[in-house]
Amino acid sequence: MSVAPFALGGNVFGWTADEASSFRVLDRFVSAGFNLIDTADTYSIWVEGHQGGESETILGKWLRGSGRREDVVLATKVGMDMGNGGKGLSPAHIERSVEASLRRLRTDHIDLYQAHADDPSTPLEETLRAFGALVDEGKVRAIGASNYEAPRLAAALACSEQNGLPRFESLQPRYNLMDRLEFETGLEPVCLANGLGVITYSSLASGFLTGKYRSQADIGKSPRGARAGARLDARGLRVLAAVDEVAARSGAAPATVALAWLMARPSVTAPIASARSAEQLEPLLEAVSLQLDSGSMSLLDRASA
Numbered sequence: 001m002s003v004a005p006f007a008l009g010g011n012v013f014g015w016t017a018d019e020a021s022s023f024r025v026l027d028r029f030v031s032a033g034f035n036l037i038d039t040a041d042t043y044s045i046w047v048e049g050h051q052g053g054e055s056e057t058i059l060g061k062w063l064r065g066s067g068r069r070e071d072v073v074l075a076t077k078v079g080m081d082m083g084n085g086g087k088g089l090s091p092a093h094i095e096r097s098v099e100a101s102l103r104r105l106r107t108d109h110i111d112l113y114q115a116h117a118d119d120p121s122t123p124l125e126e127t128l129r130a131f132g133a134l135v136d137e138g139k140v141r142a143i144g145a146s147n148y149e150a151p152r153l154a155a156a157l158a159c160s161e162q163n164g165l166p167r168f169e170s171l172q173p174r175y176n177l178m179d180r181l182e183f184e185t186g187l188e189p190v191c192l193a194n195g196l197g198v199i200t201y202s203s204l205a206s207g208f209l210t211g212k213y214r215s216q217a218d219i220g221k222s223p224r225g226a227r228a229g230a231r232l233d234a235r236g237l238r239v240l241a242a243v244d245e246v247a248a249r250s251g252a253a254p255a256t257v258a259l260a261w262l263m264a265r266p267s268v269t270a271p272i273a274s275a276r277s278a279e280q281l282e283p284l285l286e287a288v289s290l291q292l293d294s295g296s297m298s299l300l301d302r303a304s305a
Contacts, residue, residue, distance in 0.1 A: 009274035010039030014054030040077035060106035077116035089119035091130035144170035150186030203271035242303035259287035
């Protein structure tokens with residue numbers, strides 16, 4: 001599978017973006033030539049009154065109504081708590097979950113089906129065999145992992161090789177200018193050594209790297225603002241200052257700069273970011289055409305080290 005260097009996150013669909021707004025974002029994203037859309041069965045179970053599957057349902061309606069299924073690389077995830085004990089990566093839960101996702105997405109196959117989180121209680125071979133059965137049945141084209149620690153990711157890859165099973169072809173880690181240590185010191189070497197695609201989540205640090213949150217008074221600006229409050233320390237302000245400086249030099253928005261930094265990393269295939277409106281999407285799309293010079297990269301690297 002080939003994907004454009006920026007991926008659209010579906011976590012806001014049915015949460016902070018209603019159906020009509022979500023459709024406009026999706027229309028703009030695909031019409032601009034991009035194709036990878038990432039969601040999960042659990043989005044957005046954290047909202048009062050939601051049961052999970054809201055994002056997949058909206059995405060499925062758009063896919064059916066737009067007729068753009070063949071233009072999209074569709075990624076979703078399984079394993080996080082869906083309530084009533086429905087979580088993990090046991091074969092039974094994977095089998096139930098994929099059928100539910102396929103119904104909500106109104107499609108007969110998922111391009112990239114990802115383990116949303118490691119499940120230490122289920123042997124890796126059992127999980128991988130369950131995923132392999134879905135590949136054999138044509139319900140899934142490829143599998144990926146998210147939120148795995150480096151030793152478990154390496155063990156999963158070894159298990160696939162030893163048993164002739166489909167392997168994780170991608171990793172979805174938390175990675176951005178504010179969160180570098182875990183990925184760069186452990187996961188990145190495994191991905192590079194094994195040729196895994198890397199699609200980063202929280203690429204804008206829950207909106208912090210857009211520059212929207214610069215004081216504690218700003219954290220009420222959106223439902224995700226509370227996550228940004230903890231980042232308003234000396235390091236966070238230093239990173240924002242560096243992003244602002246590069247943005248001023250290049251005439252780009254801070255979000256554009258933060259994504260361009262990720263795109264310049266040799267291990268990153270496509271950062272994932274979400275948008276509540278088509279207008280909010282524009283600076284994210286522009287990151288693809290922003291080439292950061294060595295001085296800008298060094299400034300951002302030093303500030304975020």
